[in-house]
Amino acid sequence: MSDASALPLVAPDVAAAADAVRARFTSARPFAHCVIDGFFDDAFANALLREFPAFARGDHRNEHGEAGGKSVVEGIRGLGDAWRALDDCVQSPAFLDLVGRMTGIPGLLYDRDYFGGGSHDNRDGQSLDVHVDFNHHPATGWHRRLNLIVYLNHAWQADWGGALELHRDPRDPANNEVASVLPLFNRCVIFETTEHSWHGFPEIHLPAGRSDLSRKSVALYFYTRERHAGQTAPRHSTVYVDRPLPAHLQPGHVLDADDVAALHELLARRDQHNLRLYRELEGLQARLDQSTIGRLAGLARRAAGRLRHTRG
Template sequence: MPAAGLSILDARVLEAAADYCAEFTSAAPFPHVVIENFLDPAFADELLASFPAFERGNSVGDDGAPGGKSTLDRIRGLGPAYQRLDDAIKSPEFLHAVGQLTGIDGLIYDPWYLGRGTHENRNGMALDPPVDFNFHPSERWHRRLNLIVYLNPEWEPCWGGCLEPFRDPHADARPVCSVAPLFNRCVIFETSGRSWHAFDPIRLPPERDGLTRSSTALYFYTRDRPAEETAPRHTTFYVNRQLPVRIDEGRTLSRDDVAEIRQLLEPRDAHIRMLYAENTALRRAQDRGLTGHLLYLARRAYVRFRR
């Protein structure tokens, strides 16, 4: 009889832990592993049955407007299945098991679920490659692992939404590989300064337009990490995708080519608008009150001194 913290896993996962760990540590472009049938099948069905409606989660994007992604971090409110999940993943047995799968010991569970929980994406959504924040927002813990379990019983790889690890999204138009978000498939990857990951645009056929890309995402931390992997604290930052390799000199652009180029330009323009808005808000804040008046006097004195 498995320990309570391990009862949610398919028994075959831990039987092959050494093989998965070897795959994790040797994977390119950064340590990761794909595990099929990660959860006990009956438990995976329970999570799917209790998955929250899109409207129940937070669908407000970074720009403050409602979008096509919904997240919910208070998973214990989703019923017995998610309460069991929460009980399991914080147990010493489960944390030790994930350490066996990855070779990373001393993993810490995040009781606040900051950034994690249920994730759902509608048709048309995509993720440009980010590097995730590297420290817990409120603790001095190093973020070490993302563990994602997909809950899509009906999905074809050609529909997009596939996880894409990148070597260097500043230069590479293509990911190293592509992982479809199939039901009860788990992806575990190490979070570091080189763990660039994305998913390609979801393009559902008209008869499947109501489907969404659903998953449960879990983050794990450690109190320390190797010095050569440690970087100053930073937030999550993104790199917009490069032009597809087919867009090259001499090509006559098709209707689809033009549409894709416009799709690639739109987030860049939105990012520029957001940066200008943030800059304007910062300057307005600086101009207010005593501090703003002192800054005004300092700038005025500096300009006159330069003359």
């Protein structure tokens, strides 16, 4: 069982409240999640922020290979002493046990590659369309089970956008249920990764003169080797839901320049999502073609061998 002495980087009251956190996690709506303020020791959280990488240091290409407003560094051990200490902490049995107790998911596995995780830096104008995450680790095949995010923003106002949103069903806006979480400093959000754990955040709108700010976070993903059959699905990448039309676009409304710009953006996002899917299908088809060619070549070699044996 984890305790505060085994986890010096985690705030002592967090480990002590693990069972209470689990009760909140399992009963939360729209799906299993919990919010824990003051997750890390405060001095350690500030050390992570001081060593947070410059935007240009990370990978700031989007899923379509274009320069974007989000920068990610997966190799966190190279970011400084605090980040090396974080890496040591989150792979320790004590930390994995603590997160397992808080969520009721035993046997959690640390991802040494931080695939898709690490430091996340989102600039003004950036958003994240509602989605469910890839469900298997691309290298190990492990089942993805939990997202654990710790925010590192000392000043963040609700009207700046960028709040994490957890959705029940974004494909049914009339009956959707949304929980919103501001990305405040040293606030931790843990949520279960399932085929229905829809999440994202609306566009960031920083105030004039504050372009120095950005939405900073640490993203940790945890896995298990096995998962209940009723919770599994065929392997897939990230699945996005395109945003609905703005609510004010109703019959009789006269479009203005902002409306037209919003429609252009929605269409561009839809085109980007479709292009990504087309590229994935092309890759799958290429691998299928190679596999088919390989099987046919193998059959031809075996047939030729049998023919030579018959003639001999």
